[in-house]
Amino acid sequence: MSALNTAPCKSPADLQERVAAALFREAEAIANRATKVTEEEDSRALRYLERKLDDFLTSRRTGFLLMTALLAFIFWLTLVGTNYPSEALARLFSWGEKQILAFLGGLNAPLWLQGILVEGIYRTVSWVVAVMLPPMAIFFSLFALLEDVGYLPRVAFNLDRLFRATGAHGKQALTMAMGFGCNAVGVTACRIIEAPRERLLAILTNVFTPCNGRLPTLMALAALFAGGGLAASLLLCALVLGGCAITLGVCYLLSRTFLKGLPSYFVLELPPFRKPQVGRVLLRSLLDRTALVLVRAVTVAAPAGALLWVLSASGLAAKAAAALDPLARVMGLDGFILLAFVLGWPANEIVLPVLLACYLSAGTMVEAESLAGLKAVLEEHGWTHLTALCYMLFSLLHFPCGTTLVTIYRETGSLRWVCWAVLIPLATACLACTLVAQLARALGLVTSLFT
Amino acid sequence: MSRLPPGQKAEVRRLLGEGPLKFRLLDLGFVPGTTVEAVRRSPLGDPVAFCVRGALVALRSKDADLVLVEVLPGDQRRGACP
Amino acid sequence: MTFPQDNRPKTDGVVALVGNPNTGKSTIFNALTGLKQHTGNWPGKTVSIARGTFRVGAQKYLLVDLPGTYSLRAGSPEEKITRDFLLSGRPHVTVVVADAGRLERNLYLVLQVLEITGKVVVCLNMLDDARRRGICVDVRALEEELGVPVVAAAARQGLGLQELKGKIDALARGEISVCPRRVKYDPDIEEQLAFMSGTRWLALEALLGQQKPGEGSWVERFKYCPV
Numbered sequence: 085m086s087a088l089n090t091a092p093c094k095s096p097a098d099l100q101e102r103v104a105a106a107l108f109r110e111a112e113a114i115a116n117r118a119t120k121v122t123e124e125e126d127s128r129a130l131r132y133l134e135r136k137l138d139d140f141l142t143s144r145r146t147g148f149l150l151m152t153a154l155l156a157f158i159f160w161l162t163l164v165g166t167n168y169p170s171e172a173l174a175r176l177f178s179w180g181e182k183q184i185l186a187f188l189g190g191l192n193a194p195l196w197l198q199g200i201l202v203e204g205i206y207r208t209v210s211w212v213v214a215v216m217l218p219p220m221a222i223f224f225s226l227f228a229l230l231e232d233v234g235y236l237p238r239v240a241f242n243l244d245r246l247f248r249a250t251g252a253h254g255k256q257a258l259t260m261a262m263g264f265g266c267n268a269v270g271v272t273a274c275r276i277i278e279a280p281r282e283r284l285l286a287i288l289t290n291v292f293t294p295c296n297g298r299l300p301t302l303m304a305l306a307a308l309f310a311g312g313g314l315a316a317s318l319l320l321c322a323l324v325l326g327g328c329a330i331t332l333g334v335c336y337l338l339s340r341t342f343l344k345g346l347p348s349y350f351v352l353e354l355p356p357f358r359k360p361q362v363g364r365v366l367l368r369s370l371l372d373r374t375a376l377v378l379v380r381a382v383t384v385a386a387p388a389g390a391l392l393w394v395l396s397a398s399g400l401a402a403k404a405a406a407a408l409d410p411l412a413r414v415m416g417l418d419g420f421i422l423l424a425f426v427l428g429w430p431a432n433e434i435v436l437p438v439l440l441a442c443y444l445s446a447g448t449m450v451e452a453e454s455l456a457g458l459k460a461v462l463e464e465h466g467w468t469h470l471t472a473l474c475y476m477l478f479s480l481l482h483f484p485c486g487t488t489l490v491t492i493y494r495e496t497g498s499l500r501w502v503c504w505a506v507l508i509p510l511a512t513a514c515l516a517c518t519l520v521a522q523l524a525r526a527l528g529l530v531t532s533l534f535t
Numbered sequence: 536m537s538r539l540p541p542g543q544k545a546e547v548r549r550l551l552g553e554g555p556l557k558f559r560l561l562d563l564g565f566v567p568g569t570t571v572e573a574v575r576r577s578p579l580g581d582p583v584a585f586c587v588r589g590a591l592v593a594l595r596s597k598d599a600d601l602v603l604v605e606v607l608p609g610d611q612r613r614g615a616c617p
Numbered sequence: 618m619t620f621p622q623d624n625r626p627k628t629d630g631v632v633a634l635v636g637n638p639n640t641g642k643s644t645i646f647n648a649l650t651g652l653k654q655h656t657g658n659w660p661g662k663t664v665s666i667a668r669g670t671f672r673v674g675a676q677k678y679l680l681v682d683l684p685g686t687y688s689l690r691a692g693s694p695e696e697k698i699t700r701d702f703l704l705s706g707r708p709h710v711t712v713v714v715a716d717a718g719r720l721e722r723n724l725y726l727v728l729q730v731l732e733i734t735g736k737v738v739v740c741l742n743m744l745d746d747a748r749r750r751g752i753c754v755d756v757r758a759l760e761e762e763l764g765v766p767v768v769a770a771a772a773r774q775g776l777g778l779q780e781l782k783g784k785i786d787a788l789a790r791g792e793i794s795v796c797p798r799r800v801k802y803d804p805d806i807e808e809q810l811a812f813m814s815g816t817r818w819l820a821l822e823a824l825l826g827q828q829k830p831g832e833g834s835w836v837e838r839f840k841y842c843p844v
Contacts (some may be wrong), residue, residue: 110801111721119752148578355639357772375559558688562690
């Protein structure tokens, strides 16, 4: 073997090798002169501990189990921790609503103005803030801690074999993790995947990771649907893992049809574990999340709320919902739900508030800022367990929001891929919901949501 | 290099192939004369993490095979891992 | 990737921040700029280029957080951005963040940067972490070897940041003279380099066949760069 390295080097590639070797030789020499390595008992113990921890996190027996358990644990903590701040915020907002109504009443403002301002804008914004902010603040703080410790690259390391089997890249796991925050960010993050084919796969399937705008809705529904914290967190975990499975499945299909090609290379550094800077990380992610949710609430939810009030007050919403109803029934949903998803296209945050507004304008007036209120409204409109499940599936799998589509266009530079980015998830969502609905009906599994 | 069992140390002799992967491997420190150690396999067996110049780098076996190595006796301490 | 063309902040100098991935580069960026930055990143990965400002006395500097790279040569998008930005000549000072616990592989990048510019401050980060692992780095010895200022830091604990700011300022004002370390390549490579014009880095790139001579696209692309 030693004969191999004495072969004469003339091509640029061999020059590259020699230049790199010279640089490393120099680096090594400098490092050796400037550093002193001491073999203390403590440092050896630390290294041993890290090795054991890494073995544990990536071992055949515990690696996958631990990933799932961690995910479920994070969901559980979020669900449990959300209740109190959500209630407090809801109470604050309903107090605010009374003040605003009293103020507008004092000014003798016309009823339609009160409707737009309070029922349209104020309620939508307060829903988005009260229901979205607490779970997001908790979930992302925990997630940021995991990232800070250095766990996420281990996830990519564990999962690369699965991704490779579907023709995708292990770093896609990292982009999916970022997709939890926002699919637009996840799509941008796909830049870390160098091979264009694999990057496109990651971009097209990022939407199957529930983002900032969908996760809290899923959490709220899971809490209603499954009851207690543990069951709800397991349900959420199952949903997210289902999303991952569908991601892999879609990647597999795409790699064998539109995006054929050989897998490229996978090089990933597994950084050493770091003691997390708990205080700083928590503060930072808390500030970031709060800012993001508030900005989205004002820029997207407020205008959407106003538009929606007009739509529903004029009766257009009911007509559109009636037209969509037959199609929706096949998928285990109803016309209002489909309409809400279409109207919620600019941002997923507003899908549930839109739905509630539609429901409310069609019938009784219920305050829907707390989970209890939500439960009452859904009950009123005949939701079953199946409706809730199909809603969650559709929410998990449906087309990406407007911002994400713009980002996909920016990253791929082609409208063709934007179209695919809409069509693939839409087809998947319709298919999955129809399958589940028809199966459940055939087996007679449809039960009332609240008994 | 993909055939190194976990815990085995070896010395890089030569890099095969061309293109971006070779440059990437060079920049990560897989240059001739470097001591590397196979550290662990991922749960499904394929990417393997190697220790090279103080960092843990995961490579798929197909890519690791571009690095030709010569196995070192087990007690060599140079290039120990973090 | 293009640099945004908008509102160029008024500053007294541009400071580029480069380093290997996982060296705490973004921690340093956050610690130096506080909340005065333009884009937020998901923790852990610099996806877009973040810019922010910081002050040393009366001087105000623009800090540009370039993506983490192992090298300036290979051709991945991050490496290209970093290389192009350094070659564009915009930064008055370049800070290279190095992990004290894995000095050797970090010096690989430092030595490459030194071939482009001598106005470099090496920020030796995570010294505390390295010490826990039984690795002690002699900062003065390293400074002597490299010929540029070296600052010891533990950014996560907020240590060494004031000294880093001071060194950046002093270097930008020309109060520190540098004598950057040059790597000696094999004799035949050195012989060819001696016959080529331009900086050592560009000559080497031409020799390696990466940049076609006279292409100069980086100059064009950065002519209108706002920073």
